[in-house]
Amino acid sequence: MEKNLGVMKDLAIILLNYNSFDDTSRGIISLLNEGCPRECIYVVDNNSGDKEDIKNLGNQKGINIIISDHNGGYAFGNNLAIKKALTDGKNYFLLLNPDIEISLDTISKLYLDLKNLDNLGMIGPRICYRNDRNKIFSDGGLLFPEKGFMGDHINYEKYKENVERSDYNFNIQYVDGSALMFKKEILNDVGYMNEAFFMYYEESEWCLRLLSKSSWKIAVNTSCLAYNLFTKRSTFYQYYMTRNRIWLCRLYNGNVKYVTKERWTLARRALKKGKFAMAKAYIKGILDGLYSNLQLKNK
Structure with a gap:
């Protein structure tokens, strides 16, 4: 070496x-x-x-x-x-x-x-x-x-x-x-x-x-x-994973409907369990993923 x-x-x-x-x-x-x-x-x-x-x-x-x-x-x-x-x-x-x-x-x-x-x-x-x-x-x-x-x-x-x-x-x-x-x-x-x-x-x-x-x-x-090290899946994690998967779909012709439906399901489950912050993270991730003005910037 x-x-x-x-x-x-x-x-x-x-x-x-x-x-x-x-x-x-x-x-x-x-x-x-x-x-x-x-x-x-x-x-x-x-x-x-x-x-x-x-x-x-x-x-x-x-x-x-x-x-x-x-x-x-x-x-x-x-x-x-x-x-x-x-x-x-x-x-x-x-x-x-x-x-x-x-x-x-x-x-x-x-x-x-x-x-x-x-x-x-x-x-x-x-x-x-x-x-x-x-x-x-x-x-x-x-x-x-x-x-x-x-x-x-x-x-x-x-x-x-x-x-x-x-x-x-x-x-x-x-x-x-x-x-x-x-x-x-x-x-x-x-x-x-x-x-x-x-x-x-x-x-x-x-x-x-x-x-x-x-x-x-x-x-x-x-x-x-x-x-x-294994890290816990926080609301921070779930928001960015949701938003960024949708962004990737928009950039590379992925199935936006699939990830949106999957994440809405997770949000509803979180609401039923009283995990309001987690539900909010999923929902905000969906909305920001779908409606943000996404531009590919390779800085």
């Missing part, structure tokens, strides 16, 4: 922080302890309450820190870091959620995949759970436009020993945005992530754009492992 550290100096490892200092700092310190070059690490703070802690950590560790003056969401924050890293001469980019646990060896393997595999523009690792490390969260994602772009993680909640591993899985529609590596050339062909999505489905739309408008391939290397 040591022999690849010098080569990987054209890699930007980007962590997006929003009130997640404990996880962000854990990831940074882990990478540095493994020998990751400091100039490879970029941390973006989306105007969170712990941005001063992020600034102090960056000064102590000598890594790249970008402080945003507002929270523009996942795509906005990552796009800021990508643009900064491009000016620093980076050619490869790894987007990491703060809760992801990943080794430098895994990062190196993904990096070499992008360098050595023809027409591969984007790749990710197999993602398992941090609290149950043999249980798979995702081997890449599938999307079903006929079902309103319902998403599905391949081998979701299956145990590794029960899944036949083929190393590279190219039969996917998206790489999970919690651990996604790409080469800079794809930006020339399809641009940056769509910042209008704010949260959820922005990496799905980016991958769909890449697959539909270019000859680049995407893949997951199931021999490479990363680990995440």
Whole structure:
């Protein structure tokens, strides 16, 4: 692995922080302890309450820190870091959620995949759970436009020993945005992530754009492992998942009626259970998805 550290100096490892200092700092310190070059690490703070802690950590560790003056969401924050890293001469980019646990060896393997595999523009690792490390969260994602772009993680909640591993899985529609590596050339062909999505489905739309408008391939290397934490499905989550699925349908000719009917059903169930905030999230997501003036902005 040591022999690849010098080569990987054209890699930007980007962590997006929003009130997640404990996880962000854990990831940074882990990478540095493994020998990751400091100039490879970029941390973006989306105007969170712990941005001063992020600034102090960056000064102590000598890594790249970008402080945003507002929270523009996942795509906005990552796009800021990508643009900064491009000016620093980076050619490869790894987007990491703060809760992801990943080794430098895994990062190196993904990096070499992008360098050595023809027409591969984007790749990710197999993602398992941090609290149950043999249980798979995702081997890449599938999307079903006929079902309103319902998403599905391949081998979701299956145990590794029960899944036949083929190393590279190219039969996917998206790489999970919690651990996604790409080469800079794809930006020339399809641009940056769509910042209008704010949260959820922005990496799905980016991958769909890449697959539909270019000859680049995407893949997951199931021999490479990363680990995440399960997060509760909040009203915030359900609003953006509802709105953004409808947006994706509008952009890529998906079944708007399917997702609208599905989400209305969930809203009615929430109302019957007295979960008014959750019902409101579904309904507002439907209305904003259907009636907003949607424009595809690849900033």
